[in-house]
Each structure stands twice: as structure tokens, then as C-alpha cells.
Amino acid sequence: MMWPTLLLGLLVASVAGWIITAWFQIRRIRRLERSHEEIQVEETLVFDFLHGLGEAFRETIRPQELHRLIVEGATRVLDAHGGALYVTDRTGGKLTPAFISKGCPPLVDVPPNILQQAAAAPIALEGFLRLHTISPGEGLIGRVWQTGQSVCLNEFSEVPELAKLRGGAFGSSSITAASLRYGNQDLGVLALANGPTGPGFSQADFVVFKSIAEQSAFALYNAIIYSMANEKKRLDHDLEIARDIQRILLPSEAPAINGFQISGINAPARQVSGDYFDYIQVDQERLGVVIADVSGKGVPASLIMAICRSVLRAEAARNPSPADVLRKVNRQLYPDIKEDMFISMAYLILNHQHEGVTLARAGHDAPLLYKRQSQTVTPVKPPGMVVGIDSGSVFDRLTTDFAVPLERDDCLVLYTDGVTETLNAEGDEFGLDRMMQSVRASATNGAQAIVRKIVEDVRDFTGSVPQNDDITLIAIRKT
Numbered sequence: 001m002m003w004p005t006l007l008l009g010l011l012v013a014s015v016a017g018w019i020i021t022a023w024f025q026i027r028r029i030r031r032l033e034r035s036h037e038e039i040q041v042e043e044t045l046v047f048d049f050l051h052g053l054g055e056a057f058r059e060t061i062r063p064q065e066l067h068r069l070i071v072e073g074a075t076r077v078l079d080a081h082g083g084a085l086y087v088t089d090r091t092g093g094k095l096t097p098a099f100i101s102k103g104c105p106p107l108v109d110v111p112p113n114i115l116q117q118a119a120a121a122p123i124a125l126e127g128f129l130r131l132h133t134i135s136p137g138e139g140l141i142g143r144v145w146q147t148g149q150s151v152c153l154n155e156f157s158e159v160p161e162l163a164k165l166r167g168g169a170f171g172s173s174s175i176t177a178a179s180l181r182y183g184n185q186d187l188g189v190l191a192l193a194n195g196p197t198g199p200g201f202s203q204a205d206f207v208v209f210k211s212i213a214e215q216s217a218f219a220l221y222n223a224i225i226y227s228m229a230n231e232k233k234r235l236d237h238d239l240e241i242a243r244d245i246q247r248i249l250l251p252s253e254a255p256a257i258n259g260f261q262i263s264g265i266n267a268p269a270r271q272v273s274g275d276y277f278d279y280i281q282v283d284q285e286r287l288g289v290v291i292a293d294v295s296g297k298g299v300p301a302s303l304i305m306a307i308c309r310s311v312l313r314a315e316a317a318r319n320p321s322p323a324d325v326l327r328k329v330n331r332q333l334y335p336d337i338k339e340d341m342f343i344s345m346a347y348l349i350l351n352h353q354h355e356g357v358t359l360a361r362a363g364h365d366a367p368l369l370y371k372r373q374s375q376t377v378t379p380v381k382p383p384g385m386v387v388g389i390d391s392g393s394v395f396d397r398l399t400t401d402f403a404v405p406l407e408r409d410d411c412l413v414l415y416t417d418g419v420t421e422t423l424n425a426e427g428d429e430f431g432l433d434r435m436m437q438s439v440r441a442s443a444t445n446g447a448q449a450i451v452r453k454i455v456e457d458v459r460d461f462t463g464s465v466p467q468n469d470d471i472t473l474i475a476i477r478k479t
Contacts, residue, residue: 066223067099070190070216075101077212078176078205080192086134086141087188087220095134095145095188100126105172105193108132108139109161115170125170140177145189150178150210154200166196174200178213182221190216239271239299246272246302249309251279254447257287258352263447264474265455267418267467274301275416275470276309280316285353288316288325291364291414291474292345300341308333308343308387322347322360323401330362330387330395337388344386346414348404350476357404357412357476362387362395365417368436370443372409377436377443380404380412406478411443413450413476418469422458430461443477450475 071083082104086095106129110118118125136146140159144151154174156163165171177191190213194200201209246268254262264277274297280288292308294301308329315328326347333343346364348357359367363386366379382402385395404412415435422430435454442453451473458471 081195083192148179152176152206171196180217182217187220261447261477267471272302273470275472276305290347293416342386342388368413370411411477414474416472418471447475447477
């Protein structure tokens, strides 16, 4: 009887062992299945987060919407109670709250009076958090930003500003935060938190969070690039409009006047020009011709140019004295021109009845006078100082009318320094001598030929070097 009993016992033990082993295997399989399901859910959430960021850039997205998308997406992936995104301000010296989700425990030091108010009115705490900026090294968020190190905290011994909140309704049980950097650019800090009753973040959560932070930094950087590109498009569009307006302000062709042949051109170095030229009908006998150059380039110079044009036209009407016109222009513009800006001008009046030319110069490049009889080119240098640097006491004394004698086929050429100071590939200037040669070589063919010859010679001289300054030319020939 002993052997059968022993065999039966062994059989029962074997069956029991098999059942226990099968039970453990089933439990293990179920745990693996649950773990697999959890991983699949997590992968789906991460994919949805990344897909959401990608979709956001299919159309122009507002920064506020991107900030919300990052925080809410990260919160959903890690099943956190709340999150906050702080971004670098324009100066790069502070962090400003870009988006703080509802339910996110405070991540900064909160003054006691705000906590007292928040106990009765939570909006007091929300208002404080949305307005509070963070300096480098200030609290947990400031240290993460300063060091660039990601953290995952389940105990707050080294974070006193949050440790004091832990036992209250506004405390956190666990926090994870990462600095958002792309390339060499600091973009901000992303943080997630669980409330006082929530579970702590695991190391697996931390790994996922750091991946989310990397993708968030890339998205924020792309948003900046998109914004800059869109801003450039808007600026280019505005500059195109400004150029069209400026083109309207500049004369398209020279007026006909008995006894004189006139040709002028303006070639801006940028979309808008600080150079200016104009023809002004002073009265039935006289035509005013003006050329000017505002210091600087681009939009600021073009705005001053437009103001100068309006003032000059108003003062030139029925005033036969170029010097008196420039004095009045200077007195009007002086209070409104910045200290680092000025305008050089030359203004002359052609009188077809007396076939005379009267010139006044306000610090502008000396016009070139071509005499047909001697075939010489010489600068005409009446005294004068630039507009905008003197209220009038010195300017009025220096600025005088100067008669320029012109005989048949003599020419007078007005220009801005964009012609003489243009550079070639070797860094050499075109210079006054080359310009005088161009005038001498073309003067016998008329005003248009002079302008055309100078422009061609400048282009041949510079070659492929981009134009570095505005170019304006006016040629006047006595007929």
C-alpha cells in the first residue's frame, strides 16, 4: 500500500505544481498584456501629441494656441494633474508664463497673502501665476532654465518654495521639468505636476517627458522661424507699397522748359530710397530743380525724404530765391530731425525768360559744370551747410544764392554721393575724377546721354558688387 500511496502523492504534487505554475504564467501573461496595452496607449498618446504639433504647422498657428497644445498634450501623455510652459521674453533675461493649465499646482514661490486670498478666491492665485516672471536661478523653474538640466522630483527637500505648499491644497506630490533648448537658443521651461493626492512620476515617465520636451523645443523654434518668415513677408509687402508710393513722389519725367534740356534718375540701393529729386514749378517763368540725400538708408531715410519734399514744395511756390527756400526748409525741419540725421541739398532755379540759373547749396556734393567751349568739367562750390544740424543762426548766414553762367550746350550735373562713393570688388571708389570723365565724354550728346553714360560707367566699374548706396542724377543742358 505504501508505493501506491507514494505514487498518488507524487502525482497530486505534480498536478498541483503544474496548476500553480500555470497560474503564475497566466498572471505573468496578463501582466505583460496589460503592460503591452499600457505601452500601446502611451505610444498612441505620444503619437497624437507629435501629430498635433505637426498639424499645427500646416497652417499659421498663433503662439498662444501652440503653447496650449504643448502643455495640454504633455499633461495628457503623462496623465498629470497640470502643466505650465514658461518662455523666454524678448530681452532673454526672464521667463514669462505662456500657458498654465487648470489644475496645475503652483511651481513658483507664492506670497502668503496670495495663498490666503486663494483659499477663498482661487482666481487670486491664477492671476498671480499668470503675471509672475522668473529670473535665472529663481526657484525650481529658474534653476532648470539656468542649468539646462531636466529634473524629476518626488521629494522637495531642495525646493523649499514648493516644500512649504506640499501639505496644503495647493501643494504637489511630484514634479518634472525640462529646459527647452534648440541649437544655441534658450526657449523656456516645460513642467508637469501632480497634486497632493496624485502618484509620483516614474523614471519611465521621466524618459517620455524628456522626449516630449525635445519635440516641444523643436516646435517652439519652428514657430519662431515661421513667425519671422511671415513678418518678413508682411514687411516686404509694406516696403513694396512704400516703394510704389515713393515712386509716385519722385518725378517720372522731366518737364519741358524753353532753353533747357533736363534728365533725371533715381536708383535706390534698397526697396526705398533716402535720395530725393524733384522739379517744382515756381511760377510761369521759373522751374525749380532740387536734389537731396538724407543720411542713412531704408525706411527712416525715406520718411524724412517725404517730409522734406512736402516742406520744400510748400516753401518754393513763387519764391525766386533758392537760398531763402532752403533757409525756411531748415527752420521747419530742424526741430523734428534726430541728432544723428541730416539732409544735404542742392536747389537751383531755371529762368527761361532770362536764360539764367541760380543755385543754393546746403552741404550737398558740388554740382559739376561742363563748359562746351573749353570742354572742361569743374565743381561749383557755393557755401552752405547741411539741413537739420543748426536752428538757423549759422545756416542762414552761410546759405546764399549763387549765379551759374550757362552758355549754349553747357551742362550742369547734380548727383548724390552714391555715385562717387560706389565701390568695386577691390574696395576702390568710383570717385569724382571718373565721374568728370563720364560727363566730359557724353556732354555733347545731351542731358539724357550724360545720365546714361554715368550709370553705365558705374555699373562697369562695380561689376557684380551689389549697389551699396542710393544713386540719384540730374543733368541740365543749356540749349
